[in-house]
Amino acid sequence: MIAAYGGDTVKATRLFADHIPESVRVVTLVDFENDCVGTSLACARALGKRLDGVRLDTSETMVDRSIIPEMGTFKPTGVNPQLVWNVRRALDREGFGHVRIVVSGGFTVEKIRQFEEQGVPVDAYGVGSSLYQGRFDFTADVVLVDGRPVAKVGREHRPNPRLERVD
Numbered sequence: 262m263i264a265a266y267g268g269d270t271v272k273a274t275r276l277f278a279d280h281i282p283e284s285v286r287v288v289t290l291v292d293f294e295n296d297c298v299g300t301s302l303a304c305a306r307a308l309g310k311r312l313d314g315v316r317l318d319t320s321e322t323m324v325d326r327s328i329i330p331e332m333g334t335f336k337p338t339g340v341n342p343q344l345v346w347n348v349r350r351a352l353d354r355e356g357f358g359h360v361r362i363v364v365s366g367g368f369t370v371e372k373i374r375q376f377e378e379q380g381v382p383v384d385a386y387g388v389g390s391s392l393y394q395g396r397f398d399f400t401a402d403v404v405l406v407d408g409r410p411v412a413k414v415g416r417e418h419r420p421n422p423r424l425e426r427v428d
Contacts, residue, residue: 263293264403264411270300271307278311286313288363293413295319297344298327298351305357314361314384315352317344321367323415340364342381349382363387 266273274289281287287308291300301315319325321339327347328337335343345362352360364376365387373386404412412418 263290264413265406267406268293268411268413270294271303274304274312275307278308283311287311288314288316288361290318291315291348292317292319292325295323295415296326298325298347301348301360302351302355302357305352305355305360310359312357312360314363315348316363316365316387317348318364318366318387319344320415340366340368342376342379345376345381345383361385365389 262277263270263273266276270289270291270293274287277289278287289304289312291297291304294300297315297317297319304315305312317340319338319340323339324332324337325344325347328341328344331337331343335341337343345364348362352358361384362382363385364383368386368388373388376383376386402413404410404418410418
């Protein structure tokens, strides 16, 4: 949905929230532009109490914008403890302590155990593909809308000669 609105996470989240009952908790993905802190704050400012949570799902091959100045003493890629702390502190500083943090992308029993032992402020874990034996991990991201690139940072249109358009 974010890609369908030109990569505007706030707009996509607000439109989604406007079309569902108030009783439904709104959790939005905040890594589309590889800026979890900035996008979390923008969504919290726009939705206020309506925003229940933010979901961090940074690829294991990416370093979030907030991590770049802090690199050097920890593994900076993917959803890492420092990224979660950066988001939590930013939300709390601006009065959005009610916004929960959901993490996903590469979480296994061991990675969850490490986060819990370190006291990382995570409210929920997405485990997805770690439940399957073997590798069934894939994404089906929107990367073009009306021929224009709108992919999440780190993704792009990759033509495949084996595919054909179906109308």
